[in-house]
Amino acid sequence: MKYKHQKIKSTAIFTMVFIVAIWALAYPVASNLPSTVFKEPLNSLYGVLNVLFTALAFSGVIITLIYQNYQAEAAHQESMEKSILEMFQVFTSSDFQKTKDAAFRVLIPAIQHKKYAMFVASRLYAVEQQKFPDNQQITQTIEALEGNKERLKSMDFSKIERDDRLKLDDVLNFFAMLAQRESAIEVVKHVDFAYDWWRPSLLVIAQCQLDHFDAHPKIHEYCKNKPIMNTLAKLDILFGHTPLNSRAEILHYLQQHPKMQDYKIDQAFFAGDEQALQPAL
Incomplete structure (x- = not known):
């Protein structure tokens, strides 16, 4: 259970770092491209970046849902273990x-x-x-x-x-x-x-x-x-x-x-x- 928690946490951190890195590289990359690249907002490169950030945002939502589901499972497991302990302590x-x-x-x-x-x-x-x-x-x-x-x-x-x-x-x-x-x-x-x-x-x-x-x-x-x-x-x-x-x-x-x-x-x-x-x- 502790390993699963660490894995989800690591995935979330990696995703955030990746998003920040893409944003940090966006300006130097764009400054070295020909000026005609960004003339139209729907240019192919702009569309690729837009799709990329949308996908990253969606990934963040998915990671959040997975983490919330894990928290719910962990709470249920803890409640069940507490119930077993309580009943056993009473009976013995x-x-x-x-x-x-x-x-x-x-x-x-x-x-x-x-x-x-x-x-x-x-x-x-x-x-x-x-x-x-x-x-x-x-x-x-x-x-x-x-x-x-x-x-x-x-x-x-x-x-x-x-x-x-x-x-x-x-x-x-x-x-x-x-x-x-x-x-x-x-x-x-x-x-x-x-x-x-x-x-x-x-x-x-x-x-x-x-x-x-x-x-x-x-x-x-x-x-x-x-x-x-x-x-x-x-x-x-x-x-x-x-x-x-x-x-x-x-x-x-x-x-x-x-x-x-x-x-x-x-x-x-x-x-x-x-x-x-x-x-x-």
């Missing part, structure tokens, strides 16, 4: 690492307990929010997660659970911003943001959010926030994943995903959808 910062840990303390219980996943999804809307499930197994799962045992010594369970859900919101907002950036394609070429880890876990919440939305007409009226599934669909394209175009495809993906099997995904997610989950013959 120590504070955001705590945010990611907290988000997974919500996602893991949500994978293992559909009732909790539906509760988390409902809290993404301002209306029709569910109460925390009255289920001792869910509570025990959350309490047993790494990091929560120590926190429970000084904090109430409800505060711990709520704080972690708010951190999940931060992760969702991060991926939403990534999906909307004009430079996102270039960004993900340099940093993958562990999307392969997040994708199946976030799909659980995204599908529950859609199910909750469909079941409660009041949400249609009062809530205009975009579903998580929109963000994931854009990220799938950016990261090269095959798009999941239906509820059946999403459930089949979750049912077969090795990571979801490791987390022991709640089979209640698939209850009533057995026919849709059957592979095509």
